[in-house]
Every structure is written in C-alpha cells, then in structure tokens.
Amino acid sequence: MGRGKIEIKKIENINSRQVTFSKRRAGLLKKAKELSILCDAEVAVIVFSGTGRLYEFASSSMEHVLAKYNKVPTTTEPAKVEIAAEVTLINHDLQPQVFKHDLQPEVNALRAELAKMHQLHCRMMGKDLEGLNFKELQHLEHQLTEGILTVKDTKEQVLFEQLEKSRLQEEKIKLENQVLREQIEELRRSSRPYQENHLPEKKNFLASLNAVCDCRSKREGNSDT
Numbered sequence: 650m651g652r653g654k655i656e657i658k659k660i661e662n663i664n665s666r667q668v669t670f671s672k673r674r675a676g677l678l679k680k681a682k683e684l685s686i687l688c689d690a691e692v693a694v695i696v697f698s699g700t701g702r703l704y705e706f707a708s709s710s711m712e713h714v715l716a717k718y719n720k721v722p723t724t725t726e727p728a729k730v731e732i733a734a735e736v737t738l739i740n741h742d743l744q745p746q747v748f749k750h751d752l753q754p755e756v757n758a759l760r761a762e763l764a765k766m767h768q769l770h771c772r773m774m775g776k777d778l779e780g781l782n783f784k785e786l787q788h789l790e791h792q793l794t795e796g797i798l799t800v801k802d803t804k805e806q807v808l809f810e811q812l813e814k815s816r817l818q819e820e821k822i823k824l825e826n827q828v829l830r831e832q833i834e835e836l837r838r839s840s841r842p843y844q845e846n847h848l849p850e851k852k853n854f855l856a857s858l859n860a861v862c863d864c865r866s867k868r869e870g871n872s873d874t
Contacts, residue, residue, distance in 0.1 A: 670698060678706045
C-alpha cells in the first residue's frame with residue numbers, strides 16, 4: 650500500500666514540527682546537491698528554521714551564486730525581485746532585520762585579533778621586522794630566547810622519558826629471561842630422577858641383548874663347522 654497524502658498545513662505539535670523540519674531540510678539539501686552534480690547546475694539553498702537558525706547549501710560558493718543571481722535583470726516576476734533583496738541583505742551586511750543581534754562589531758574585533766596574531770607569528774619566524782625599534786626588537790629576542798629554552802627543556806624531558814621507558818623494557822626482558830632459565834633448569838631437574846630410575850632397566854636390556862648376540866654367534870660357528 651502506498652503512503653497516504655499528507656495535508657500541507659502547519660504542524661501544531663512542536664516536537665513533530667521539529668522532527669519534520671529536520672527530515673525535510675536534510676532531504677531538500679540532499680536533492681539540491683544531487684541536482685548540482687547530475688545536471689552540472691549552480692544551486693544555492695538558504696533555509697531559516699522557526700527559531701531563526703540558518704541552514705545553507707551552495708554547489709560552488711554562496712557568494713558566487715548570489716552575485717550571479719543579483720546580476721540577473723530585475724524585469725522578472727516580483728517574487729524574484731523580493732527574494733533577491735532579502736538575499737542581498739543576508740549576503741552583505743547581515744542586517745538586524747534578519748538576525749536579532751548585530752554581529753559586525755564582534756566580527757571586526759575578531760578580524761583585528763586575527764591580523765595581530767598573524768603579524769606576531771611572522772615576527773616570531775623572523776619576518777616582517779620592519780618598523781620595530783630597539784626595545785621592541787630586544788623584547789622579541791627575549792621572547793624567542795625563552796621559547797628556545799622551553800623547547801630544549803621539553804626535548805630533554807622527552808628524551809629522558811624515552812630512556813626511562815627503554816630501561817624498564819630492558820629490565821622486563823631480563824626478568825622474562827630469568828624466568829625462562831629457571832623453568833628450563835626445573836625441567837632438567839625433574840627429568841634426572843626418571844633417567845636414574847630407568848638406568849638399571851637399560852643396563853639389563855643391553856646385557857640381554859649382548860647375550861642373545863653371543864648365542865647367535867656360537868650357533869653360526871657350529872653350523873659352519
């Protein structure tokens with residue numbers, strides 16, 4: 650039996666609505682990806698949940714697809730123009746009309762911090778030293794010296810730990826060899842009484858064997874005579 654048709658209306662139950670949103674969102678993004686691969690099409694999908702959370706997919710680059718979309722003549726249907734205006738807000742400025750909080754100051758602060766860290770990294774590598782005065786160069790040299798000493802101490806600690814590990818492994822191997830020697834010696838001691846107990850029997854067997862050989866020799870001599 651086929652599945653019955655689902656009435657397209659808002660789902661009142663919050664949990665069911667969230668589950669349906671997750672499933673259909675995943676299916677929509679999957680179909681968009683398949684469409685871009687199978688048909689070599691440029692696809693961009695933007696989805697906002699009921700709580701305002703953003704989900705998106707772009708076959709190449711979201712900025713590239715949106716820029717290409719904005720270049721399309723605005724003589725198309727009004728719905729397309731309205732969507733293009735909303736997409737422009739999302740793509741460029743992230744205006745508060747879309748997001749409840751303006752993130753631009755935080756983004757600017759993070760970018761400045763990233764640029765500062767990048768510059769510090771270059772200077773620690775001995776690059777981009779132009780414009781530094783004597784005190785700044787001296788401070789940088791002090792930082793590098795402390796860093797080198799820390800690296801050396803860490804290297805010595807690693808070597809010491811490796812040596813200690815090798816020593817423990819050597820002691821373990823020695824103990825295992827000692828145990829094997831004791832086991833071999835125990836086997837030798839346990840086999841000696843058995844050999845001593847069976848030594849008379851072995852002598853009697855050899856004596857009987859010699860007597861049989863002597864009798865046989867005599868018989869052969871008499872037969873030749």
